[in-house]
Amino acid sequence: MDVHKSGFVNIIGLPNTGKSTLLNSLVGEKISIITCKPQTTRHRILGIINEHNFQIIFSDTPGIITPVYPMQKIMMQYVKKSLEDADIILLMTEVGKLRNFPMFFNEIKKINVPIIILINKIDKIKMKYYNNILHDSVNYWKKLFPNSEILPISAIKKTNQDFLMKKIISLLSEHPPYYPKELFSNKSERFFVNEIIREKIFCLYKQEIPYSVEIDTILFKEKKNSIYISSYIYVERDSQKLILIGKNRNSLKKLKFLSIKSIELFLKKKIELEFYVKVSPKWRYNYKKLKFFGY
Template sequence: MIHKSGFVNIIGFPNVGKSTLMNALIGKKISIITNKPQTTRHRILGIVNKPNFQIIFSDTPGIIHPIYPMQRIMMQYVKKSLYDGDIILLTTEIGKLENFYMIDYIKKNKNVPIIILINKIDKIGIEYRENILYKTIDYWHKLFPNSEILPISALKKMNQDLLMNKIYELLSEHPPYYPKISLSNKSEYFFVNEIIREKIFFFYKKEIPYSVEIDTEFLKKEKTFIEIFSSIYVERDSQKGILIGKKGKTLKKLKFFSVKSIESCLKKKIKLKLHVKILKKWRYDYKKLKNFGY
């Protein structure tokens, strides 16, 4: 039996549904999802294993013009993904006719096939969809005349099977890169951090989610439960107060919903302790960023 394997890197703008797409293709929630831009900070691998293939998908941060060190590192993840994969899924959305500065980087790499995915086609009413979709396809065809364009809905899984078939056709024969039971390259610590950060995006507004980093310092597996101690780092005293809330009520709410999601992910009872700490300007300090795994 022929076995194919390869790396498929998902890139694109913030909030076009890259993480939703990867989770749909994997069939399991690997990347956190919110309605706010720049939710994804790291490059996350999600692996699909079948008897005759292994596809390693890579979710990347949304393409932005970086301002501070953390954003510069995020964009380095994206740039690297342009050259170390077998296929690029350049993801945009219906009606989005917007150029971005990395297009030249993408065009320079002529050895990697690119599939343009026009996501969120379910968001446009049927009476308007055809006209808007035609304009979107025409726009991206002019930018990438040799690339295949596929309208999809990651949320509704529209054309997902067609996309998987196209990816399989483009892959080369190769043994699996990872053990066939692998779902991701990230540890349980990482997923705990991401789940807590996702809840912060849901429960807090303005600058709070962007000023927060999570560090799970302790994860001990007992017979009937997992004990976890995680620190939430913010940049200012005022942010700490907002996170904790009056009489600790907001932090308790964050803890409750984090525990529910972590239990769903790790399939075990969770005892979680959260501690809010101040680490000034951590997003601007390369040494601190390195300690956080960037």
């Protein structure tokens, strides 16, 4: 009888280092939204890989920051929790960017689990600088985490991804699956609809708008050949509502069009989508509202 392995592999790191790109690439599904802007990921999202002899539960987390307001404080609590229940930690960094974050890095050093330092975005290094930049990055992280394994990768190009998977499987403990084998995430379809809409807002709007937005899908009704979805888009100010809707509702129409395309691709069904834009003043600072939004 085959030995079955299972474990929680938690991905942590600074904002915009490629954590969500890596998770999506490893799991083979678009679990986490990806944009070029920092602090896109707000929740802790599990992506599950199932094979007959192992189950790996990957966890994507918000980028490590110094929190300013309540929503960010909750986001950092997700990161701290991921340090507590990890069987393996993947610490994502970006090649050439030598940054320290003492508060979290000191916590990581106290943890008695394998830590793999992933130096991401090696595909962006110009060839004539490749060896020097990579050498400096490896040495920097080796000094900070002398007992950790270091692996240069490109999450977007999947460079060294097979090697990473083999290493993770070798470090897993013998254990039955934690989740049913048919699951690929712990999140609901409504959650992914919300995230897809929010991703499109990050792509279409600038400055503060994406960070002031939250989505609440109030209706998710499966019909014979389609799914009817009704979602509220919350912003903090009336001026943001006007920007989100746009002149003659053109901006909202574009957001709806792009959202439908991506939701249909994800759910593999025809989608009917309705938006309602509402103002919820300072919701990021209000713990009651944050709880309502699932934080």
